[in-house]
Amino acid sequence: MSGLFVRLVDQKRAPCRFYVNGEPCTARQGDTVMTALLTRNAHLRLTEFTGSPRAGFCLMGACQDCLVTQESGERIRACATLLQADMRFVIPEQVP
Template identity: 50%
Template sequence: MNARFVRVAETGRKPVTIVIDGSIAQAKEGDTLMVALLTAQDTLRDSEFGDGRRAGFCLMGACQDCWVWTASGERLRACTTPVEEGMSIVTRIGQTKEGVWPRASV
């Protein structure tokens, strides 16, 4: 899979390991979840309205297009949430647990 973002600066920051949809990925300390996700893959998340994958929009917390889930079901805004060691993020609605918003059958 190709990444949407390519890191060209600040490559010396401490690496942070996270899990994205069950796969291990590397981020850098100080990254937002959006940077970490789009450096690891080409899309950010599934649209909860069934129109495919999304890549975020405003990059500053205004548009609501970057919501992702933790493995435990908490919703996070990827563009404003700092990455933390060991985070487990779900970007695919079909992998969210029962009762997690949005309740969609995919």
Template identity: 50%
Template sequence: MNTAGRIVRLAERDRAQVQFFLDGEMRHALAGDTVLTAMLASGHTLRGSEFGSERRAGFCLMGACQDCWIWQDEGQRLRACTTLIVEGMRLRTTPPESWP
């Protein structure tokens, strides 16, 4: 497992730790992180590109571009850059089988 994040936390390292699951693997974040920050800081990318084999890492980081949609295990989509991470959250980078 890659523990080096795509982003590096420079401040606010003393916030409470939160556990979440990404593609079935337990990850750690800090309370107050967005889902996107939690994913990138834990060494993961956001998701695959629809247009090639590249991995996506978000684009505008402020909820305008629609690039950061990911899924919860239950099937609902969420915008990773504007949604706060929650203890026990179960996320996936690919759509569930039930996705339209």
């Protein structure tokens, strides 16, 4: 699976495990949830209206376009939340 983001720096920070749709993934400690998810995914969510993929817009916590759902059902702003070990996300697959 290819992501939208490519990590160019900080490749040696300690790893941080998290899960997407139950699959274990690895990012780096200090990553935002957005960085962690978009280095492996092409989107964060699908819109409720059209089902089109979204991956954030403002990147500074204002627009809520980056809301991602955790397995608990809680939604968080991916751009404004630091990844914590063992966070679990549900990212819907885009229907072709």
